[in-house]
Amino acid sequence: MTKLYLVPGANGPLRADGAQFDARRWRWGEAAALPETAQAVDTLTALRAALALPGPRVPIGVIGPREASAQEVATAFELGRELAALGFVVVTGGLTGVMEAASHGASDAGGLTVGLLPGEDWRAANAFVSLPLATGIGKARNAVIAQASRALVAVGGGYGTLTEIAYGLHFDKPVLTLGAAPAADGAEACANVRDALERLATRLLHGAVPQVS
Known part of the structure; x- marks a missing residue:
């Protein structure tokens, strides 16, 4: 796995070997060799740095049932809180259960929450939804949530x-699962919220680093 670095005082502080992260386009571009001041960091620290740079907010979808168990509600609340604390926008279906718990956690952390509602009201x-969007398209809004999100966590x-x-998965988005979420080829099962965040950081940052020969 490519090492990631922070360069103190640099305009583009998040670096990899021969690459610099562009937060406005959320991609890597070629860069000169790493300066001596570069400090190697873990992927989650690099993600936090990327999200703190000037640029568009990154939406992450949190999906799950309306009739959630107490454990699912607690997990969704923790997940929403941690996503918002990192700097993500939390996107849900805007209703109850996991959707409400994730929005609640994100709201408590001062984050922006978007609810893509199935109905017209x-x-x-x-x-706990900051920005409610009434799609009026019923269950088809599930496709909108998936397309609008940079990644999904179930x-x-x-x-x-x-x-x-x-x-x-059809839209080539990273998909992570927690608890008793349905299994699907291509979705990554996570042990807990911390594991989900680390896997999310890896999928969002490492996959786009240019390979330097």
């Missing part, structure tokens, strides 16, 4: 969640 959103769920996972 934005007021149907749970109380917390539990059944067939509805499975459709969102399938859409995410």
